[in-house]
Amino acid sequence: MRKKVLSLFMAAVMVVGMFAGCGAKKDEPAANNTPQTEVKTETEKQDAEPDVEPITLNVAYMPNYGSLWAIENAIAQGYLDEEKISVNLVEFQDGPTIIAAMESGSIDVGYIGQGAHKLCINGQATIFALSHISNGDALIGGPGITSVEDLAGKKVAYSSGSSSEDILVKSLDKAGMTMDDIEAVDMDASAIVTAMLSNGVDACATWSPNSLKILEELDGATKLTDNMTFADQTVSLASWIAMPKYAEENRDVLVRFTRALFKAMDYAATEHQEDTAKLVAAQTANDEATVYEQRGDAEWLTGKQVSAGAADGTVEGYYELQKQAFIANGAVEGNPSVSDYVLLDVMIEAGQY
Amino acid sequence: MLIILTVGLVIASIWIFCEKRTRESMFLLGLCLSLMLEICGVMIFIAKKGGISTEVMYFFFFSNGIKAKIQYMLITLNQLGYIVALGRTLYPLFLVELAMSYSMIHVIRKNTWISKLAVVLPAITLVLYFPKIYRTLTLKNYAVSGILGIFSISWMTLYLLFAAFLLIHEYRQITMRFCRRQFSQIMVCLMALSGIYVLHYQQDPGQVYHFSNYSFVWQNKSGYMQIDPSLFSYIMLVAISVICSVLGFYSLFRYTQGHFEDDKENVVMERKFDTAKVGASVFVHSMKNQLLSSKVLYKRIGQLYEQPNPDTEKLKEYIDTLENLNNTMLTRMEELYRCVKSNAIYLVPNDIEEIVTDTLERFSKKFPEVTVRVEIEKNVKVLSDKTHLCEALYNLLVNAEEAIIEADKKEAGQVALICHNERLYTVIEVRDNGNGMNKHQLKQIFEPFYSSKNSNSNWGMGLYYVREIVKSHLGSLRVESKIGKGSHFFILLPKYEG
Numbered sequence: 001m002r003k004k005v006l007s008l009f010m011a012a013v014m015v016v017g018m019f020a021g022c023g024a025k026k027d028e029p030a031a032n033n034t035p036q037t038e039v040k041t042e043t044e045k046q047d048a049e050p051d052v053e054p055i056t057l058n059v060a061y062m063p064n065y066g067s068l069w070a071i072e073n074a075i076a077q078g079y080l081d082e083e084k085i086s087v088n089l090v091e092f093q094d095g096p097t098i099i100a101a102m103e104s105g106s107i108d109v110g111y112i113g114q115g116a117h118k119l120c121i122n123g124q125a126t127i128f129a130l131s132h133i134s135n136g137d138a139l140i141g142g143p144g145i146t147s148v149e150d151l152a153g154k155k156v157a158y159s160s161g162s163s164s165e166d167i168l169v170k171s172l173d174k175a176g177m178t179m180d181d182i183e184a185v186d187m188d189a190s191a192i193v194t195a196m197l198s199n200g201v202d203a204c205a206t207w208s209p210n211s212l213k214i215l216e217e218l219d220g221a222t223k224l225t226d227n228m229t230f231a232d233q234t235v236s237l238a239s240w241i242a243m244p245k246y247a248e249e250n251r252d253v254l255v256r257f258t259r260a261l262f263k264a265m266d267y268a269a270t271e272h273q274e275d276t277a278k279l280v281a282a283q284t285a286n287d288e289a290t291v292y293e294q295r296g297d298a299e300w301l302t303g304k305q306v307s308a309g310a311a312d313g314t315v316e317g318y319y320e321l322q323k324q325a326f327i328a329n330g331a332v333e334g335n336p337s338v339s340d341y342v343l344l345d346v347m348i349e350a351g352q353y
Numbered sequence: 354m355l356i357i358l359t360v361g362l363v364i365a366s367i368w369i370f371c372e373k374r375t376r377e378s379m380f381l382l383g384l385c386l387s388l389m390l391e392i393c394g395v396m397i398f399i400a401k402k403g404g405i406s407t408e409v410m411y412f413f414f415f416s417n418g419i420k421a422k423i424q425y426m427l428i429t430l431n432q433l434g435y436i437v438a439l440g441r442t443l444y445p446l447f448l449v450e451l452a453m454s455y456s457m458i459h460v461i462r463k464n465t466w467i468s469k470l471a472v473v474l475p476a477i478t479l480v481l482y483f484p485k486i487y488r489t490l491t492l493k494n495y496a497v498s499g500i501l502g503i504f505s506i507s508w509m510t511l512y513l514l515f516a517a518f519l520l521i522h523e524y525r526q527i528t529m530r531f532c533r534r535q536f537s538q539i540m541v542c543l544m545a546l547s548g549i550y551v552l553h554y555q556q557d558p559g560q561v562y563h564f565s566n567y568s569f570v571w572q573n574k575s576g577y578m579q580i581d582p583s584l585f586s587y588i589m590l591v592a593i594s595v596i597c598s599v600l601g602f603y604s605l606f607r608y609t610q611g612h613f614e615d616d617k618e619n620v621v622m623e624r625k626f627d628t629a630k631v632g633a634s635v636f637v638h639s640m641k642n643q644l645l646s647s648k649v650l651y652k653r654i655g656q657l658y659e660q661p662n663p664d665t666e667k668l669k670e671y672i673d674t675l676e677n678l679n680n681t682m683l684t685r686m687e688e689l690y691r692c693v694k695s696n697a698i699y700l701v702p703n704d705i706e707e708i709v710t711d712t713l714e715r716f717s718k719k720f721p722e723v724t725v726r727v728e729i730e731k732n733v734k735v736l737s738d739k740t741h742l743c744e745a746l747y748n749l750l751v752n753a754e755e756a757i758i759e760a761d762k763k764e765a766g767q768v769a770l771i772c773h774n775e776r777l778y779t780v781i782e783v784r785d786n787g788n789g790m791n792k793h794q795l796k797q798i799f800e801p802f803y804s805s806k807n808s809n810s811n812w813g814m815g816l817y818y819v820r821e822i823v824k825s826h827l828g829s830l831r832v833e834s835k836i837g838k839g840s841h842f843f844i845l846l847p848k849y850e851g
Contacts, residue, residue, distance in 0.1 A: 092403035101404050186430045188401040194427040
């Protein structure tokens with residue numbers, strides 16, 4: 001009898017557990033709440049709208065400088081506090097995974113690199129802020145591989161759906177080759193590093209800081225291409241995204257969040273990069289020197305530049321160029337208008353501070 | 354935490370298989386291995402993809418170092434995805450096979466092709482989910498991934514439900530308490546393992562090697578990453594998994610141990626039989642005492658005849674005593690001989706009613722005033738040696754009645770003889786509502802020359818004999834007893850389906 005009761009209890013607990021495991025709880029206290037700094041001046045305090053509701057956002061990031069440079073400063077310099085926003089930072093390894101997590105409602109906003117933008121074009125997420133123009137992706141050849149043409153018949157590691165796949169396809173295309181000409185091995189971003197350093201593959205396509213680590217630690221490694229290689233054809237972007245439904249229902253939250261980001265970008269785009277590296281190193285449990293090296297991974301834009309660009313059509317032009325490149329290499333089908341998946345008006349409004 | 358859990362699963366399942374190499378333990382091993390594959394695959398995937406908070410990361414992997422080692426493990430997404438697919442696909446198969454092997458439903462036992470047929474859907478799924486084939490099928494047609502997802506989840510759910518039905522049905526069919534207890538342990542174990550399995554079975558492994566193009570995941574919110582990343586949720590998930598696993602393996606351990614102890618009991622009994630030498634010494638010593646008593650009587654008779662007028666009444670008394678002594682010695686001799694002689698057992702189909710009738714006839718000669726409550730299932734035959742089985746049954750009935758007499762139950766005392774078919778057995782049950790036995794007595798009652806009764810006519814060979822006869826019928830003898838409530842003896846004979 002006791003065992004029967006125990007069995008029933010276990011069954012009940014399991015069912016409850018499954019529901020508890022699968023349900024999103026946005027109102028829960030922060031599990032990974034990053035401490036907020038005090039608002040610095042009385043003037044800034046007065047700037048904040050008095051009737052704004054405090055909110056906690058679950059923010060997805062990737063463990064690199066490009067993903068964290070703005071958000072870490074937005075926290076550290078108190079810009080998010082000004083907007084009465086607190087954040088739980090959750091680490092992911094790639095953009096598609098972030099979008100998958102957003103689908104469940106467990107993540108509110110997230111950062112993506114170039115590759116995952118095709119999912120936005122396909123309507124799976126909405127871009128509300130441009131972060132920077134990236135140069136962190138690279139196609140790297142192992143010992144004996146010095147050109148893209150050398151990759152014919154070779155084992156090349158990449159992460160499907162991400163910037164890694166994007167730069168690999170573009171590089172092959174430029175050399176008159178396709179994915180069928182190589183032995184493509186789909187791996188996660190971390191396994192690519194191990195595979196390269198152990199000579200498990202002949203070449204790889206990945207992003208910073210993994211690309212920097214491979215180039216530094218693997219003797220005979222050669223950077224075959226990076227984002228700048230294709231500067232004349234396309235542009236590699238990094239953006240902040242939300243689910244279309246979330247963006248529609250919480251436009252004011254996105255404006256507040258973007259405004260904090262833009263202020264942080266103003267703060268760190270050309271100055272304070274050493275301080276930013278310290279913040280990023282602390283968050284990613286990396287050494288400061290390695291993180292500081294990543295400051296060369298992109299063209300860091302200020303918030304004001306992005307907002308002005310959104311107003312004068314420059315930002316729309318970037319996304320249009322990016323979309324056309326995806327269409328050209330068959331990564332996306334259809335040709336939706338940029339304004340369908342990029343909230344330029346949010347960027348414009350957020351830049352008015 | 355789940356890493357330790359999976360290591361525990363592997364060790365326990367291998368141990369169980371080594372202890373008992375039966376069809377069932379093989380399925381259990383398969384079950385545990387497939388569960389381990391699924392959990393390990395998902396854990397590696399989570400370590401690599403992220404999406405968990407720092408607290409959850411520590412909870413899962415204990416340290417950043419361990420997590421980093423798993424994260425940087427060199428494995429392709431194809432390999433990782435197929436590991437998950439293997440575990441996810443094989444678990445329902447092993448569960449259904451195990452449930453079918455326990456099931457006594459006639460259609461399932463008779464038609465072995467059902468068991469073979471169960472392999473077909475998992476085999477098809479494993480072929481379709483082979484990374485190269487899967488990618489080829491879904492490359493240009495994303496709808497195919499949805500069809501495959503629905504196909505696999507549908508049959509897996511059906512398998513799980515079918516297995517649950519078979520197990521519950523079987524549990525409800527069992528009437529013997531000790532069988533029920535044993536089966537409930539198996540059920541708890543399987544339920545615990547299935548509880549862990551169910552946490553991830555709805556998520557399609559196709560997403561691992563086809564993540565960004567996996568429309569089925571997007572549409573159905575069934576991604577491995579689509580779990581709330583709060584610490585509470587993960588603590589709940591892991592705690593439940595750990596509790597279920599510990600409980601499950603405890604049950605498995607108990608189940609295996611049950612069989613193991615059964616075997617060990619035989620070994621012990623063989624040793625006990627070796628100690629029959631000691632018993633034989635006791636026997637010889639007792640016989641010697643009896644003969645010495647006879648010698649004294651003979652001497653007295655001789656003295657009686659030396660008298661001028663022998664007392665005939667006294668003489669008659671001595672002769673009667675001698676006769677009693679002689680009869681007692683003969684009975685004991687016969688009892689011992691019956692136990693040790695290598696008499697062949699001739700097993701032929703006998704109607705259980707005939708066996709019961711003959712046994713009761715003999716029993717009524719010894720206890721004419723006692724009425725035995727009889728319940729017999731109709732048309733049941735057993736493969737048996739009628740004489741020996743009747744003798745064994747008679748012994749049990751005599752023991753039962755003696756237990757009632759000892760408890761001084763008078764009219765309230767009741768002996769029952771119940772025969773019915775149960776699972777693979779024909780069960781003959783002898784019940785009494787006497788004093789019952791304690792655990793110490795239960796351990797000893799089947800030993801030769803053991804008797805709890807302080808009587809000159811009892812030599813402690815009865816239950817040992819019953820047990821030997823039942824064993825020679827390829828059956829087993831079980832006993833359940835409670836102090837103050839009485840005892841139930843079960844003779845389990847293989848069911849005859851001639």
